[in-house]
Amino acid sequence: MAKRIESVGLSAYYGGFRAIEDVSVVIEPKTITALIGPSGCGKSTFLRTLNRLHEVVPGARVTGQLLLDDEDIYGPGVDATGVRRTIGMVFQRPNPFPTMSIYDNVAAGLRLNGVKRKGVLDDAVERSLQGANLWKEVKDRLTKPGAGLSGGQQQRLCIARAIAVEPQVLLMDEPCSALDPISTLAIEDLMTELKDRFTIVIVTHNMQQAARVSDRTGFFTIEATGEPGRLVEIDDTQKIFSNPGEKRTEDYITGRFG
Amino acid sequence: MSLGSLPPVTTDPASARPGAPDQPVPSLPRTAGRTAERRGDRAFRGLSLSAGLSLLGIILAIAVFLVVKAIPALQDNTASFLTDRVWDPNNAQPAFGIVALAFGTVLSSVLALLMALPVALGVALFISHVAPRRLAGVLGYVIDLLAAVPSVVYGLWGIFFLNDKVVVASAFLHEHAGWFPLFGGDDIFGRSIFLASIVLAIMILPIIASLSREVFLQVPVSQQEAALALGATRWEMIRTAVLPFGKPGVIGATMLGLGRALGETIAVAIVLSPAFVVSLDILSTNSGNTIAANVALGFAEASSTGRGALIASGLVLFAITLVVNVIARAIIYRRREFAGAL
Amino acid sequence: MTSSAQTSRASRVLVAVSCVAVLAACGTDEQRPFDQASDGQPAGQIACADGSLTAAGSSAQKNAMDEWVRAYQSACKASTINYQPSGSGAGIEQFVAGTVAFAGTDSSLKDQEVVGATARCKGAPALNLPMVIGPVALAYNLPGVPELVLDAPTIAKVFSGVVTTWDDPAIAALNPQAKLPSSRIQPFVRSDESGTTDNLQKYLKAAAPAQWTFGTGKKFAGPGNQSAPKSDGVTQAVKTTPNAISYVEVSFAENAGLDVARIATGASAPVELTTESAAEAVESATVKGSGNDLALELDYATKDEGAYPIVLVTYEIACQSGNDPASLPLVKSFLAYTASEAGQDQLEGAGYAPLPSSLRKKVEASVQSLS
Ligand SMILES: Nc1ncnc2c1ncn2[C@@H]1O[C@H](COP(=O)(O)OP(=O)(O)OP(=O)(O)O)[C@@H](O)[C@H]1O
Ligand SMILES: [Mg+2]
Numbered sequence: 001m002a003k004r005i006e007s008v009g010l011s012a013y014y015g016g017f018r019a020i021e022d023v024s025v026v027i028e029p030k031t032i033t034a035l036i037g038p039s040g041c042g043k044s045t046f047l048r049t050l051n052r053l054h055e056v057v058p059g060a061r062v063t064g065q066l067l068l069d070d071e072d073i074y075g076p077g078v079d080a081t082g083v084r085r086t087i088g089m090v091f092q093r094p095n096p097f098p099t100m101s102i103y104d105n106v107a108a109g110l111r112l113n114g115v116k117r118k119g120v121l122d123d124a125v126e127r128s129l130q131g132a133n134l135w136k137e138v139k140d141r142l143t144k145p146g147a148g149l150s151g152g153q154q155q156r157l158c159i160a161r162a163i164a165v166e167p168q169v170l171l172m173d174e175p176c177s178a179l180d181p182i183s184t185l186a187i188e189d190l191m192t193e194l195k196d197r198f199t200i201v202i203v204t205h206n207m208q209q210a211a212r213v214s215d216r217t218g219f220f221t222i223e224a225t226g227e228p229g230r231l232v233e234i235d236d237t238q239k240i241f242s243n244p245g246e247k248r249t250e251d252y253i254t255g256r257f258g
Numbered sequence: 259m260s261l262g263s264l265p266p267v268t269t270d271p272a273s274a275r276p277g278a279p280d281q282p283v284p285s286l287p288r289t290a291g292r293t294a295e296r297r298g299d300r301a302f303r304g305l306s307l308s309a310g311l312s313l314l315g316i317i318l319a320i321a322v323f324l325v326v327k328a329i330p331a332l333q334d335n336t337a338s339f340l341t342d343r344v345w346d347p348n349n350a351q352p353a354f355g356i357v358a359l360a361f362g363t364v365l366s367s368v369l370a371l372l373m374a375l376p377v378a379l380g381v382a383l384f385i386s387h388v389a390p391r392r393l394a395g396v397l398g399y400v401i402d403l404l405a406a407v408p409s410v411v412y413g414l415w416g417i418f419f420l421n422d423k424v425v426v427a428s429a430f431l432h433e434h435a436g437w438f439p440l441f442g443g444d445d446i447f448g449r450s451i452f453l454a455s456i457v458l459a460i461m462i463l464p465i466i467a468s469l470s471r472e473v474f475l476q477v478p479v480s481q482q483e484a485a486l487a488l489g490a491t492r493w494e495m496i497r498t499a500v501l502p503f504g505k506p507g508v509i510g511a512t513m514l515g516l517g518r519a520l521g522e523t524i525a526v527a528i529v530l531s532p533a534f535v536v537s538l539d540i541l542s543t544n545s546g547n548t549i550a551a552n553v554a555l556g557f558a559e560a561s562s563t564g565r566g567a568l569i570a571s572g573l574v575l576f577a578i579t580l581v582v583n584v585i586a587r588a589i590i591y592r593r594r595e596f597a598g599a600l
Numbered sequence: 601m602t603s604s605a606q607t608s609r610a611s612r613v614l615v616a617v618s619c620v621a622v623l624a625a626c627g628t629d630e631q632r633p634f635d636q637a638s639d640g641q642p643a644g645q646i647a648c649a650d651g652s653l654t655a656a657g658s659s660a661q662k663n664a665m666d667e668w669v670r671a672y673q674s675a676c677k678a679s680t681i682n683y684q685p686s687g688s689g690a691g692i693e694q695f696v697a698g699t700v701a702f703a704g705t706d707s708s709l710k711d712q713e714v715v716g717a718t719a720r721c722k723g724a725p726a727l728n729l730p731m732v733i734g735p736v737a738l739a740y741n742l743p744g745v746p747e748l749v750l751d752a753p754t755i756a757k758v759f760s761g762v763v764t765t766w767d768d769p770a771i772a773a774l775n776p777q778a779k780l781p782s783s784r785i786q787p788f789v790r791s792d793e794s795g796t797t798d799n800l801q802k803y804l805k806a807a808a809p810a811q812w813t814f815g816t817g818k819k820f821a822g823p824g825n826q827s828a829p830k831s832d833g834v835t836q837a838v839k840t841t842p843n844a845i846s847y848v849e850v851s852f853a854e855n856a857g858l859d860v861a862r863i864a865t866g867a868s869a870p871v872e873l874t875t876e877s878a879a880e881a882v883e884s885a886t887v888k889g890s891g892n893d894l895a896l897e898l899d900y901a902t903k904d905e906g907a908y909p910i911v912l913v914t915y916e917i918a919c920q921s922g923n924d925p926a927s928l929p930l931v932k933s934f935l936a937y938t939a940s941e942a943g944q945d946q947l948e949g950a951g952y953a954p955l956p957s958s959l960r961k962k963v964e965a966s967v968q969s970l971s
Pocket of ligand 2 (some may be wrong): 043044047173
């Protein structure tokens with residue numbers, strides 16, 4: 001199920017502006033990889049190249065290769081929507097569909113895939129909500145609007161929505177930045193559970209979080225404004241936080257930078 | 259300045275909660291700040307309240323005016339205002355009934371809406387979500403321009419250009435789909451309710467399209483990306499994220515368009531050959547009339563009873579518009595929990 | 601801001617373009633006549649009076665009044681005259697209410713209107729002064745048939761759906777020479793309320809009582825016709841619809857280049873519509889008013905030689921006495937001008953026929969008697 005990701009010389013542009021340059025990295029299946037780095041260094045941009053969401057921004061484009069189990073998802077003839085169906089994404093700010101009920105939010109992806117049978121949908125909705133640790137809180141109000149939940153609940157609803165379609169990779173862009181410590185912990189626990197089934201890539205500004213949940217950590221940085229962001233190093237989380245290979249990484253982690 | 263240490267007294271009322279501990283507040287400046295704020299608040303409240311009330315007052319005044327002017331004519335009426343299909347209020351024996359006019363008004367507007375709405379939504383979506391930015395800009399400008407064209411222009415265009423074509427199309431429809439209730443009838447010489455509906459549709463299309471486009475552009479990027487990240491195609495994204503979010507706005511735009519269609523005077527007066535009948539044969543010449551067009555055609559030469567009769571018909575139009583708006587409100591209200599705006 | 605300003609500018613341009621293109625619906629100030637425009641020529645000698653006055657009423661008089669007001673004001677710089685074409689009924693109401701100095705109307709005062717008018721004139725009679733004669737043409741669009749003769753019964757049948765094809769025996773009998781097609785007649789009437797319609801229906805009722813049983817009035821009463829708004833609308837409809845026929849003021853038919861039918865009245869030959877033949881019909885009318893009141897009884901069924909029967913005579917209504925002294929000089933001066941030979945000639949350009957001279961002199965005398 002879970003897939004391996006490998007980027008080869010990947011650069012991403014917004015029109016004429018190069019946001020990240022020459023990123024080459026390997027992400028193993030069923031691991032959690034954390035991406036850290038100062039604001040504006042291109043972490044979100046890199047994450048969004050992984051499911052081809054980068055290109056929906058007008059004028060944006062990507063060069064280089066991105067292999068998903070040896071298939072280049074930027075190769076000719078590859079359908080972006082197909083890629084996105086296998087790679088789920090959770091955004092920084094919870095974004096449930098405001099016009100849909102809790103149930104419909106979770107079922108949205110399945111419905112897009114043509115699943116119509118109520119039994120199948122019911123099962124998947126329950127399974128996903130349980131997977132996102134939200135089932136107990138919402139099982140009696142599934143027909144209520146998703147926007148009526150608390151921020152933390154909404155974020156878990158978005159996770160449920162993302163995992164309902166059984167993706168092979170789960171991308172999370174600062175999923176806890178808008179949440180309280182308890183919700184944050186709940187989501188961190190959830191990630192550890194989900195790791196058995198998915199390859200997870202998470203962007204975070206929270207060093208402790210990166211240290212707590214991830215197996216590997218990549219450090220991005222930017223030399224100066226206007227310069228593209230680069231991947232400085234990626235290694236086992238243990239190593240990055242105890243004995244990073246680069247001085248810049250150490251400075252950042254110990255708070256002497258950014 | 260001792261105020262420097264104070265928490266900001268503006269915005270959040272919770273932060274100024276009384277009884278909150280450890281706030282050594284010098285009372286004088288704070289009170290001063292608060293009353294100043296209060297005064298501004300009160301002025302604003304007074305202003306908006308009086309604006310709202312004066313609007314209600316205007317509506318009420320219009321309604322009272324219409325009723326007062328209509329009553330004498332209604333008393334002189336020798337026909338039944340609500341059921342008869344005649345309009346001869348300038349006669350020594352005034353006789354006028356609203357039913358044919360009301361029917362024609364609603365029929366032509368509903369047909370116009372049915373024709374305009376799908377196209378308008380398509381245009382709006384094309385501009386907001388499909389067209390390349392340059393083209394979208396040009397198209398948006400053109401649509402706004404069309405929405406500002408006065409209706410007499412549409413009327414003249416309808417009669418000079420469109421009438422012939424609609425006659426040909428009508429004859430075709432009648433021949434091949436005559437079984438369809440709307441396509442029966444004879445005397446297909448143009449100037450029909452069908453033509454009026456098409457002209458109305460073309461008139462309201464830019465209004466609906468322009469407003470809908472605005473609404474569609476308001477859909478947060480985050481929701482569109484949520485749909486795309488689930489693997490939605492562009493059309494699926496529009497269906498899951500854009501259309502539901504825009505629905506209340508589209509309903510509003512539709513009602514505005516419908517309102518314009520219901521109340522359109524001159525364009526309909528120019529293109530229609532009016533008749534006081536209740537008929538579904540929209541292709542036929544003399545297939546109906548509308549309230550607003552009848553006012554335009556009859557007002558100049560009306561006697562005082564005739565004017566009263568026209569005003570009474572205006573009152574009915576007022577009521578129809580009101581009903582339409584109430585229905586729209588009800589639709590929006592029923593789904594209010596799921597309203598798009600967060 | 602800018603964009604909305606541009607938008608409205610653009611739409612103004614559109615309106616202007618459309619007015620040029622159709623000379624319709626944007627007001628008919630620019631109606632220019634068959635003979636010759638009399639642009640700005642202050643016709644004849646005008647005995648000017650100063651001040652300002654407001655009048656209102658018949659929209660059929662609008663073009664005539666526009667011509668007169670323009671000519672009068674350009675000769676008499678110190679005068680301002682404002683004629684509001686609000687319709688005959690509204691004009692009389694305003695006259696009765698005392699808000700206008702005189703009213704224009706398509707038909708002489710009715711009995712129920714006389715009471716109020718007399719009250720306004722402080723007990724003196726309100727005078728009907730025939731001033732503007734508007735002949736109504738039967739204009740048609742029938743390629744290959746440049747000459748057509750109709751009579752009242754046939755017209756009545758055409759506009760009530762009894763005669764439906766051009767080669768109907770009723771039409772053929774009047775036009776033995778013409779090659780009449782078998783196509784269906786497309787009769788057009790006015791969809792708005794109009795004195796022109798009233799005039800036609802009065803004519804049909806008088807001259808073809810057996811065929812025209814639908815009554816009179818400003819709203820067309822006959823069944824089964826197509827309709828279009830205003831004179832421009834019906835003119836355009838006839839022009840663009842083969843086999844169409846309608847009735848319009850003669851200037852519209854002339855301007856649009858439409859063929860106009862001659863009317864068989866029972867005179868020795870069918871009567872063509874000319875200013876002379878229209879004046880002839882008015883000549884043969886009897887004055888039913890008494891004293892200075894010149895209300896006419898038009899004989900629509902006239903068989904007089906060379907009298908064209910379908911003419912609209914419109915009046916100005918003014919008080920015999922009891923006029924507002926402030927505006928009286930200007931009212932008298934202006935109406936004296938409109939009733940003068942020069943004033944009447946001024947109209948010929950605008951599609952009206954001049955008053956026959958005997959009647960015109962009576963009108964002049966009546967105007968002089970106002971006090
Ligand atoms: N839609 C866009 N159009 C143009 N430039 C963009 C766009 N989104 C991001 N950028 C630019 O790309 C660069 C990288 O942005 P990105 O959002 O990837 O940074 P980030 O590392 O996620 O920052 P943060 O930690 O603040 O979220 C920045 O310079 C940013 O200004
Ligand atoms: Mg980011």
